[in-house]
Amino acid sequence: MIRSLSPRVEAVFWFLLTATGYYLLASLSLYATKGADNIAAVWPPSGYFLALLLLMPDRVRYAAFAAMALASVGANISGGVSPLTATAYTVANAVEATIALLLIRRFEGAEMSFMAPRAVGRFCVATLSASAASAVVATALTANGPDFFLSWMTTVALGMLIVTPPIVMLARIVGSNALHNVSTAMKIEAVGLLTMAAFVTGASFAQSEFPVTFLPCVAVIVASYRLGPFGAAAGMLIVAAIASLLTAQGQGPIAAMNYSQKVEVLFLQFYLVTMLFIALPLAALLVVQRRLAKRLEQSNRWLLQAEAAALVGHWRVDLKAWTIQWSDQTYRVHGLEPGVPVDVDYSVAQYLPEDRAKVQKVLTEAVRTGEPFVYQGRIKRADGGIRHVRSHGSIEKGRRGKAVAIFGTVQDVTETVENARILESARSAAERVANTDMLTGLPNRRHTLAILDQVLCEARQQGTPLAVAIFDIDHFKQINDSHGHATGDDVIRRVGQRAKASLREEDLVGRFGGEEFVCILRGRSALSAELVAERVRKAVQTDSESGDGPGATISIGLAIFADEETPQDLLQRADKALYMAKRGGRNRLQMAA
Numbered sequence: 001m002i003r004s005l006s007p008r009v010e011a012v013f014w015f016l017l018t019a020t021g022y023y024l025l026a027s028l029s030l031y032a033t034k035g036a037d038n039i040a041a042v043w044p045p046s047g048y049f050l051a052l053l054l055l056m057p058d059r060v061r062y063a064a065f066a067a068m069a070l071a072s073v074g075a076n077i078s079g080g081v082s083p084l085t086a087t088a089y090t091v092a093n094a095v096e097a098t099i100a101l102l103l104i105r106r107f108e109g110a111e112m113s114f115m116a117p118r119a120v121g122r123f124c125v126a127t128l129s130a131s132a133a134s135a136v137v138a139t140a141l142t143a144n145g146p147d148f149f150l151s152w153m154t155t156v157a158l159g160m161l162i163v164t165p166p167i168v169m170l171a172r173i174v175g176s177n178a179l180h181n182v183s184t185a186m187k188i189e190a191v192g193l194l195t196m197a198a199f200v201t202g203a204s205f206a207q208s209e210f211p212v213t214f215l216p217c218v219a220v221i222v223a224s225y226r227l228g229p230f231g232a233a234a235g236m237l238i239v240a241a242i243a244s245l246l247t248a249q250g251q252g253p254i255a256a257m258n259y260s261q262k263v264e265v266l267f268l269q270f271y272l273v274t275m276l277f278i279a280l281p282l283a284a285l286l287v288v289q290r291r292l293a294k295r296l297e298q299s300n301r302w303l304l305q306a307e308a309a310a311l312v313g314h315w316r317v318d319l320k321a322w323t324i325q326w327s328d329q330t331y332r333v334h335g336l337e338p339g340v341p342v343d344v345d346y347s348v349a350q351y352l353p354e355d356r357a358k359v360q361k362v363l364t365e366a367v368r369t370g371e372p373f374v375y376q377g378r379i380k381r382a383d384g385g386i387r388h389v390r391s392h393g394s395i396e397k398g399r400r401g402k403a404v405a406i407f408g409t410v411q412d413v414t415e416t417v418e419n420a421r422i423l424e425s426a427r428s429a430a431e432r433v434a435n436t437d438m439l440t441g442l443p444n445r446r447h448t449l450a451i452l453d454q455v456l457c458e459a460r461q462q463g464t465p466l467a468v469a470i471f472d473i474d475h476f477k478q479i480n481d482s483h484g485h486a487t488g489d490d491v492i493r494r495v496g497q498r499a500k501a502s503l504r505e506e507d508l509v510g511r512f513g514g515e516e517f518v519c520i521l522r523g524r525s526a527l528s529a530e531l532v533a534e535r536v537r538k539a540v541q542t543d544s545e546s547g548d549g550p551g552a553t554i555s556i557g558l559a560i561f562a563d564e565e566t567p568q569d570l571l572q573r574a575d576k577a578l579y580m581a582k583r584g585g586r587n588r589l590q591m592a593a
Contacts, residue, residue: 011063014056019067021048026075041265042244042272043155045072046093047163050127053101054112054164055171065094088141096134096156100126114165114229117284124161124277131157147262154269161276162240165233173230190231193223197235198242205246208256216243217275224283232283240272304328311412317344318405319367333389333412335381350379352386367403370395376413388417437511439489440496448510448518452567455522459561466561467529469519470574471499471536471554474586476515479550488515491552495540502539503532517554518571526560526591533558533589541587553587560592 025045049068056064069090076086103126104112113119135153142148173179179187197219204212216239223231246252247268254268304327307313313330317323324347328338334350336342351359355377366373376390393408435447443451452468459466473479473495480488492515499509499517508520519536521529533556544551557578564570573592581590 007059010057011060014052014060015063015067018049018052018064019071021045021052022068023071023075026072027078030075030079041155041158041248041268042162042240043159044163044241045075046096046131046156046159047161048159048167049093049097050100050160051164051167051171053097054104054168065097068097069094085142089138091141092134092138092152093156095137096130096160098130099133100130100160103129112168114169114233114280115284115287117281117288120229120280120284123165124280127160127164128157131160151262151265154266154273158240158269158272158276162233162236162272165280166230166237169230169233190227193219193226193231194234194238197223198238201239201242202246205243205252205254208251208253211253213253213271217278220275220279221282224279225286228287229280229283232279236272236276236279239275243268243272308332312409313411314407314409315347316405316407319403330410333387333410334379335383335385350381352378352380363406366393366395367406370397370401370403373408387412388414437496440493440511442496442500442517443508443510445510445512448508448512448520449567451508451510452518452520452571455520456561456564456567456570460563464523465525465529467521467524467526467533467558468561468570468574469521469529469533469536469556469558470512470571470578471517471519471533471556472578473515474553474555474582476552479552483550487550491550494543495552495554498539498543499536502536507532509536518574529558529560530589530591537587537589555581555586556589557581558589558591 022045025048026043029042029044045068049064052064053061072090072093073083073086076089077083081089104123107122107126108119112123114123131153134156135149138152139145139149197216200219201216204215220232220235220239223235225231227234243252243254247254247264249255254264254271257264257267259267307327307329311329311333313327313333315327315330316325318325322344324342324344326334326338326342326347331338331340348356348360359375359377362373362375365371372392372394374390374392376388378386378388381387389410390413391408391410393406395403396405396407398404435443435450437444455466458464473491476488476491479491492511495515496509496511496517499519503509503519503521506522510518510520512518519533521532524532537554537556540552540554544553555578557574557576557580559570559574559577561570564573577590577592581588584590
């Protein structure tokens with residue numbers, strides 16, 4: 001707490017603070033509320049000293065214990081206790097403080113918190129254990145009996161349970177400057193609630209005609225609800241002080257019970273313990289509940305932001321009530337304002353007819369099997385727009401494993417689908433460009449070889465006939481030299497078009513390079529392939545005889561598939577046949593051997 005002082009001055013500060021506070025509280029308690037065997041009904045000095053031990057640095061604790069010993073002996077002697085007995089009491093109080101401090105440090109470490117139910121429970125265990133040990137020591141040193149033991153233990157335990165929490169919490173609130181963050185209205189409310197607790201307690205214990213001891217409980221619970229653990233601890237301290245003082249003076253419903261003083265003290269202690277064990281855990285639970293509520297609110301806010309950013313909503317169908325719930329983003333995906341009433345049938349009906357049956361089938365199967373599901377379809381939004389959506393989900397099951405609900409997500413994947421379509425179109429276009437000869441528009445060498453390799457495997461596996469023809473333009477160099485390369489290109493183009501027009505849909509003609517072409521004739525026997533190849537040759541010759549451009553003829557080498565291992569083997573046979581056709585005079589067809 002005090003960090004700007006030197007170690008020696010700091011030790012003196014804590015010594016004086018401990019001695020002064022302990023002596024005043026002990027003297028006041030002994031004077032105001034004496035119970036059986038000259039023991040106070042509540043012993044605040046124990047709680048005060050434990051609070052200081054939790055707040056002070058470790059290095060000044062020896063000075064604090066010395067101050068406590070002097071103050072305790074002095075207060076007890078001043079209260080009429082013999083020096084020997086006063087010393088015994090002091091030793092017992094030192095034992096309780098030591099044990100409580102050690103247990104709290106072991107349970108909670110360096111920082112004792114009263115904001116969590118588990119921490120409050122451990123604090124109660126530590127103080128009750130310490131008070132029991134202290135009672136054993138005091139009883140043994142003073143040679144008293146069980147009544148003294150019980151009275152000592154309850155008195156000391158109440159002192160620590162009631163006094164320690166508000167002192168520790170207030171000191172930490174002040175030390176952390178948390179009060180600067182509290183609004184003036186909240187401060188006024190806190191003062192008002194604690195004043196109300198004091199007034200209600202005073203009114204309840206200043207009279208004995210009406211048994212209204214429950215009213216202070218109500219005041220403490222209200223303070224706990226509004227102010228948290230500090231409100232509970234401070235309210236309990238106020239109730240304990242006023243109730244003990246007035247009861248000791250013979251006022252209030254407890255003093256009017258007409259029992260012995262010992263019974264009245266025990267009943268007052270029971271009353272305070274009951275209220276304490278209600279107020280402190282309740283306040284801690286309220287803190288946990290508020291933290292969880294705040295965390296849940298933040299998580300929901302993040303979920304909504306994430307759904308909006310990812311265009312993902314969620315929905316849930318209650319299979320028993322046959323109702324559906326949509327998140328705000330699900331409404332946006334469907335083009336509706338959040339909160340508009342929707343039902344299950346409406347939700348399914350938004351899918352286009354050709355997708356609706358598929359969605360219903362997937363959901364029905366998921367409910368039957370209990371397995372997760374995923375589907376994609378198109379919905380018609382309220383504004384008439386068509387959107388592609390994808391849903392993932394799972395089945396919620398009841399205690400007997402029966403499906404009770406369907407939970408799923410819905411994501412607008414329209415842009416993804418459109419991007420995929422554009423990408424596929426671009427890929428197809430790029431593939432066409434990569435596989436197409438730019439001059440003739442026919443498959444190029446690479447693509448022709450790939451197709452030939454494919455049909456060769458099919459012919460080998462299925463035993464179907466296959467023929468390959470290679471042809472090139474006769475005297476093409478002379479055409480280029482005489483008419484120019486532009487005319488030569490036009491001749492190549494016309495030859496390719498005439499060849500393609502002469503083939504079936506399942507056949508293929510590709511430009512193999514320069515003025516050379518390859519025809520792949522699927523399912524053709526030798527005779528059929530020969531007829532088709534001859535038709536190609538005549539079509540080119542007829543086109544040349546029409547007088548449109550320089551005349552051109554082709555020579556063709558034809559090879560029938562004979563279990564060749566590679567396309568190159570088959571092409572090599574066709575190429576030899578082409579060579580023989582050229583040697584035989586050109587503009588002719590030659591069948592490979």
